[in-house]
Amino acid sequence: xxxxxxxxxxxxxxxxxxxRLRCSPMKGHSHVYWYRQLPEEGLKFMVYLQKENxxxxxxxxxxxxxxxxxxxxxxxxxxxxxxxGDSAAYFCASSPVTKKTxxxxxxxxxxxxxxxxxx
Amino acid sequence: DAxxxxxxxxxxxxxxxxxxxxxxxxISGNEYVYWYRQIHSQGPQYIIHGLKxxxxxxxxxxxxxxxxxxxxxxxxxxxxxxTAVYYCIVRDYSGTYKYIFGTGTRLKVLA
Numbered sequence: 001x002x003x004x005x006x007x008x009x010x011x012x013x014x015x016x017x018x019x020r021l022r023c024s025p026m027k028g029h030s031h032v033y034w035y036r037q038l039p040e041e042g043l044k045f046m047v048y049l050q051k052e053n054x055x056x057x058x059x060x061x062x063x064x065x066x067x068x069x070x071x072x073x074x075x076x077x078x079x080x081x082x083x084x085g086d087s088a089a090y091f092c093a094s095s096p097v098t099k100k101t102x103x104x105x106x107x108x109x110x111x112x113x114x115x116x117x118x119x
Numbered sequence: 120d121a122x123x124x125x126x127x128x129x130x131x132x133x134x135x136x137x138x139x140x141x142x143x144x145x146i147s148g149n150e151y152v153y154w155y156r157q158i159h160s161q162g163p164q165y166i167i168h169g170l171k172x173x174x175x176x177x178x179x180x181x182x183x184x185x186x187x188x189x190x191x192x193x194x195x196x197x198x199x200x201x202t203a204v205y206y207c208i209v210r211d212y213s214g215t216y217k218y219i220f221g222t223g224t225r226l227k228v229l230a
Contacts, residue, residue: 004162033217042206043163043220056217091162095216107153108218110162 004029004094004111005074012117013082021077021114025094032075033108034067037089049075082118089113121221122146123207128225131201137194139224141207144188151210152183153218154192156203163206163220166192197228 005024013019025032031050035043048056049069060067064082069075079086093108124142131137143152151170155163167174167181169190174181180193194201206223210216 031216035220042222043157045217045219048217089160093162107155107165107168108163109165112162113160115160 004092004109006090006092006111006114008114009112010115010117012119014119015083016081019079019082019086019116019118021079021090021092021116022074023077023092023094023111024074025092026109029094029096029109031095032069033093033095034075034077035091035093037091037113039088043091046077079116082116084118087116087118089115121219122150122209123221125205125207125221125224127222128227130227130229131194131197133199133228133230134196137192137197137201137226137228139192139194139205139207139226140189141192142189143207143209146187146209152181152187152190153208153210154179154181155206155208155218155220156201157206157223158200158203166205168210197226199228199230202226202228 004026007022033048034046036046037043045059047060047067051069052071064080066078091110091113093110095108122143122145151168153168154166157163167176167179169181169183183190204223204225206220208218
C-alpha cells in the first residue's frame, strides 16, 4: 500500500515560470491537504480539497496559486509566475473519510514533499 | 492561529523518557489532541491522538489532563532517531478537519 506520493521531489524554476506540484493520495483516501513550509518555519495550511471540490482555501495566497483534485488523477498545486519568496517545501497529506469516533481516524498521512527553488 | 503552545526546544539523554508538554487551554469539547513529528525536512509523521483518555501505542503515550487544558507526549526510551520537531495540534471534527501547526518543540536526543 503505497503512501502519499509527491512529485517531483525537487523543482527548480526561474522567476516568472510556472510550477506544478503533484500529489497522489493513498489508495482509498478522498481528502487532500496542501501545506507550505518556509525554511526554518512551521507548516502553514494552504488548501483542503475533496474530489472535484475545494472545501477550504483560506490559506491560499489570493494571486498566482491554484489547486485542483480532479475525479481522475493526482491533485495539482499550481503556482504561476513564481517569485523567490515561493521557494519552500510543499507538503501534501491525505486522509480517508473522517468518522467522528476518532478511533478510526489515524490522522493524515503526509508525503515527502516537493522542494521548490526559485532562481 | 495555532491553539497550542509548546517549549521551543528540549534535550533528552538517549535511553531516557522524553516528556514533551503542550498547553491547549482554549480546547473545546469536540477537539482532539494530535501529535506529529518532523525529522529533518521529511513530511510530518503521525504519532498519536486522543480526546480525553490517556492513549498508548507502539511509538508513544499521550497523557491528557482531566480539564484537557494540557497534555504530555511521552517517548518511553528515546533514541537518537527520535531527534525531531514535535508538533501538538488540536483538531475540530465539526469543521474542515485541517490541522493548524504551531512552532513545535525541537527535541534533541543526546548520546
